[in-house]
Amino acid sequence: MPLSGPAVPPRRGETRQLVVLLHGWGANGNDLIGLAGPLQTTLPQARVSSPDAPDPCDQNPAGRQWYSLMERRPERARQGIDRASDMINAWVDSELERLGLDDRALAFLGFSQGCMMALHVALRRPQPVAAVAGFSGMLIEEESLGREIVSRPPVFLCHGDADEVVPFAMLHSAVDTLGRHDVPVQWHVSQGTGHGIDPASLEFAAFFLKNAFRRS
Known part of the structure; x- marks a missing residue:
């Protein structure tokens, strides 16, 4: 089945951009759709969509997951990542066509596992998206990135230095690898923040996306 989830139309005028929010493990699209308001303060002509991940969460059936964290066999884990990537790409391509937009008007904003998927997908799309913003995540499948990277969109990464779920060190590891x-990557440390998105960092991300859309 294709992806689906909540969406918020532009605050004013016609749709000029599509911002896709990818939620974390065990959540769903409703977890992030509340970010639409703050984002549209800076991006009033952006449609903000927050699709649900395709599968029930292994440890929280009420939530969703992009891929299983319980799979320890690398080849099976990669199959799950690839399946989720294909579903995200198919859904995004359909949305762009429906809205009359192309990748230059597309940005991803991901949190935790959603950040991992946003980076994984965007770096492998045939055409570069305008930008990627990621919170409290990390790069996955780093060892294959050199063989598979085809796009190099600007990236903004933010991580709380008190993150108790995804180690803060993953921020610098991702920055170095990218x-x-x-x-091109910019990064920000959210002082005293745990596994979450604080308002100031979200505002930084919104302006990063705004500038990226202007350049794309």
Whole structure:
């Protein structure tokens, strides 16, 4: 089945951009759709969509997951990531066509596992998206990135230095790896923040996306 989930139309005028929110493990699209308001303060002509991940969460059936965290066999884990990537790409392509937009008008904003998927998908799309913003995540499948990267969109990463779920060190690891692959990346440390998105960091991300859309 295709992805679906909540969406908020532009605050004013016609749709000029599509911002896709990818939620974390065990949540669903409703978990992030509340970010639409703050984002549209800076991006009033953006449609903000927050699709639900395709599968019930392994440990929280009421929530969703992009891929299983319980799978320990690398090849099976990668199959799950690839399946989710294909579903995200198919849904995004359909939305862009429906809205009369292209990848230059597309941005991803992901949290936790959604950040991991946003980076994984965007770096492998045939055409570069306008930007990726990621919170409290990390790069997955780093060892294959050099063989598979085809797009280098600007990336903004933010991580709380008190994150108790995804280690804060993953921020600098991702920044270093992206830099080695010539991906333009900016990063921000959210002081005292745990596994979450604080308002100031979201505002930084919104302005990052605004500037990226202007350049794309």
